[in-house]
Amino acid sequence: MVPSSQGPHVNTVDVLLGDRSYPIEITSDAADRFAETIIDQLGDLSHVLLIADESVDQAWGRPLAEKLAESATDRPIRVSATTVASGEPSKSVAEFERLLAWVLSEGGDRRSVIVAVGGGVIGDLAGFVAASFARGVRFVQIPTTLLAMVDSSVGGKTGINLPAAKNMVGAFWQPSLVLIDTAVLATLDDRSYLSGLAEVIKYGVIDDAEFFGYLESHAGDLVARDPESLRHAIGKSCQSKANVVGDDERETSGRRAILNYGHTFAHAIESTAGYGTFLHGEAVAIGMQMAARMAIDTGMCDRALWERQTRLIQACGLPTTWADAQPDAMLPVMMRDKKVAHGKLRFILPTRIGSVEMVGDVDESAVRDAIVKLKK
């Protein structure tokens, strides 16, 4: 991550995936340069289709669309723009179809570029549109939530939901460029912002002990949204995810599973608490606690990890326990989870800060114990 010699600080993470490699550029207060960067980085740019979450369109979508239309040097860039309603229900087949018809009606072709401006919902949806229109057009991600910056915009997973199951339909489709500006987060409410920090902590535990240390000493700065600490934390998180994804782009080797640390529990927490009770990151925080608890109880790691993780999660204003947890309700959900192979539960458990292992064949009673111990 090298700050450029002049102009604003730019932390760059290169996602290395052969001919699908792309850079993630992380800045603060420099979003007015996004149009330039897009034009610089993508050759043959004649038509941009901007798809923005309605809640960030005025602040970030429209200004970018205008800049893109103005910035053109030799040949003008045609810019089309539309918005999508905020929230998970937009990740539907109906919205997918509407956007495809819109791209076509705007004269989109194989050389068009789709730009997504929003959180994970918009990135996943617009990404699947980009993957599918004309069997694939280029795609730029401009994530506007912390979760999207450190997680959903990296790794190439795109997709939509079916009424009966989340993220069940989609494609692996890598962006050509990801542009992150921390100033975009200013309008994000505290709870959503802190929720994104849970995924940041996750990278420290699963992949990077030094980064975990950084988070311990900068938790206060991060909670206060200090731009420099944020750029560093986002960059390290993207780097960790990029490393894992580089080893297992299409989720075939199993390596990518480590990103699910805390998530088997989290999905069961979200689902049994009723969707909406917890934000995803809050459930992940509690889920990581349950996983760490299991690791201690089975002797896989020592108590120090547990204590450091608990303190860091608390310092980031996130929950570490769940008084209402119901193991009898959670277990069946976990059994239906994708990480169950042949009826046996599998978990990503920590061995020390910076390292996790996939543990198959886990006893139901160990899972139950961990849930119960986290009730207070």
Added chain:
Amino acid sequence: MVPSSQGPHVNTVDVLLGDRSYPIEITSDAADRFAETIIDQLGDLSHVLLIADESVDQAWGRPLAEKLAESATDRPIRVSATTVASGEPSKSVAEFERLLAWVLSEGGDRRSVIVAVGGGVIGDLAGFVAASFARGVRFVQIPTTLLAMVDSSVGGKTGINLPAAKNMVGAFWQPSLVLIDTAVLATLDDRSYLSGLAEVIKYGVIDDAEFFGYLESHAGDLVARDPESLRHAIGKSCQSKANVVGDDERETSGRRAILNYGHTFAHAIESTAGYGTFLHGEAVAIGMQMAARMAIDTGMCDRALWERQTRLIQACGLPTTWADAQPDAMLPVMMRDKKVAHGKLRFILPTRIGSVEMVGDVDESAVRDAIVKLKK
């Protein structure tokens, strides 16, 4: 293409695409062995989802489903089966969504295998479902029209239509296996069958002079659906397409464009005649004549090619002229075609039997002349 030492004749074409390579097996009267072949070729087969065109379900879909359920050796294979209404309207977002929900409700997961039994409509639709469910599951093609056998089932293009444009949405998704049995064609009406021969002739002109010679000497056998000639012609056609696709899997290098020989004209013929007037192959036959005509008039090839192509198309019972052709109606359609770059028409034109070139910057008047000359 090596007949197996015992049992039925099996011509095999290997489509070489690195870790996405797969075999095409071509037999006659051996479809009752398809279940075995699928089980042999695909490891880890626990759940098969069979999607069949309703018109071939009773004869080929259901018997295969039953065999699959019976053939299991150690662990039983769970078999789910559904049908799709015959015809192009099934290649819709609505049908895509219905099938995805069906796969989910049948308990489909990442290890499930989708098997498509039908013509190009079913292959394209079921292939896009396979590409998208859980971001991609394995896929077996059992093409039941000649066009699907020699064209749509090879090459990995899958997709659906938007109301305003055909094949506008989809994915490149290679099958794991393609199983062809010529006996399946017995129920196909003559016009549809002969229409498929146009694409067969196309491979001779664009890629394989020896094969063109074979077609000249076996046109009668092919029209009579002689199994041995058919297996040979299907195998050679698949081999030609596989070679081109191997050089340009995702249609980026331009090499794949040679498959469009005759097609820029054909699309304009189909569209201005009103969809349904010509079958696709009939329009391709006339389109190849128009393209050959242009090649002669611009001095790119000699008259002998024209005469041989005309005779072969006629011998296959396909049209070589179109009395009602309207250049004023056809040209605007061709200008909208994907093969127009920066407002200039581009064509695939033959230089000799077995070889074509992409010619850009073509004069409208040359196109017009070729259309007019083919009016009688």
